[in-house]
Amino acid sequence: MPATGRPAAADALAGWLGDPRRAALLTDFDGTLAPIVVDPEAAVPLPAALPVLADLTGSLGVVAVVSGRPVRFLRQRLAGVADRLVLVGLYGLEWAEQGAVRSHPEAEPWRPAVAAAVRDASWAAPGGVTVEDKGLAVTIHARRSPHRYPWVEEFGAATAERLGLAAHPGRLSMELRPPVAVDKGTVVASLSEGMAAACYIGDDRGDLPAFAALDRRRATGMATLAVAASSDEAPPELLGAADLVVDGPEGTLALLATLAELAG
Numbered sequence: 001m002p003a004t005g006r007p008a009a010a011d012a013l014a015g016w017l018g019d020p021r022r023a024a025l026l027t028d029f030d031g032t033l034a035p036i037v038v039d040p041e042a043a044v045p046l047p048a049a050l051p052v053l054a055d056l057t058g059s060l061g062v063v064a065v066v067s068g069r070p071v072r073f074l075r076q077r078l079a080g081v082a083d084r085l086v087l088v089g090l091y092g093l094e095w096a097e098q099g100a101v102r103s104h105p106e107a108e109p110w111r112p113a114v115a116a117a118v119r120d121a122s123w124a125a126p127g128g129v130t131v132e133d134k135g136l137a138v139t140i141h142a143r144r145s146p147h148r149y150p151w152v153e154e155f156g157a158a159t160a161e162r163l164g165l166a167a168h169p170g171r172l173s174m175e176l177r178p179p180v181a182v183d184k185g186t187v188v189a190s191l192s193e194g195m196a197a198a199c200y201i202g203d204d205r206g207d208l209p210a211f212a213a214l215d216r217r218r219a220t221g222m223a224t225l226a227v228a229a230s231s232d233e234a235p236p237e238l239l240g241a242a243d244l245v246v247d248g249p250e251g252t253l254a255l256l257a258t259l260a261e262l263a264g
Helices: 009-016 049-057 071-077 108-124 146-163 184-191 205-219 236-241 248-263
Strands: 023-027 062-066 086-089 094-097 100-103 130-133 138-141 166-170 173-177 197-202 223-230 244-247
Touching: 009 223, 009 244, 009 248, 023 184, 023 248, 049 062, 049 248, 062 184, 071 086, 071 094, 086 184, 108 130, 108 138, 108 146, 108 173, 138 146, 146 166, 146 173, 166 205, 184 197, 184 205, 197 205, 205 223, 205 236, 223 236, 223 248, 244 248
Parallel strands: 023 062, 023 197, 062 086, 197 223, 223 244
Antiparallel strands: 086 094, 094 100, 130 138, 138 173, 166 173
């Protein structure tokens, strides 16, 4: 996919949006709907994002937020529109379903290992490193003290190996989660099933499998659109894999507003 000469957002969306009721819009949360912040618990979506998402749920076949956050967190931050969205947390390990949270059955036996990782990380973490307990996953953050990231990498890799968990690097962070074969790519494949078009918006390495899933859908004739929300920390490989690049959460919001106008 070329890195230059991309179409304007409206042209890209118009070309993608043929039948709104058979279109799936899927977006990440952090870095797309919500600005990246030092304290992960302080992340909130841009205020105008909620009404735009609400509008889109009335026009499109599927509107989903696919995040590394737990579903309970997404529900809190997207209150007012959450019940109208498909919410997928922990990279596909959790789904919101009929008012309850459904977790992947292969992940459940790993709760004790994740709890042990939370305990060990909380005890060992140096100053400036925070530990985010997600229930079925744990993320060790060095955003407050970027110079501590080498410790996070080393500790995370060693702990994952010892406990049998899978280690996934992120933005100044390392996430440990069960070694279950799900990611944002498998989520995109599931939610786009039967659709004529699918769009995914992401900002980090964890979104690359979603872009790859769109490529596979495109090969079967589906209209797809991979959108990268850029920032100073956006990985070059994500930007290079995108059909369209927007400027962070503000750019995502502008794109969603344009899509709402076209789909309405």
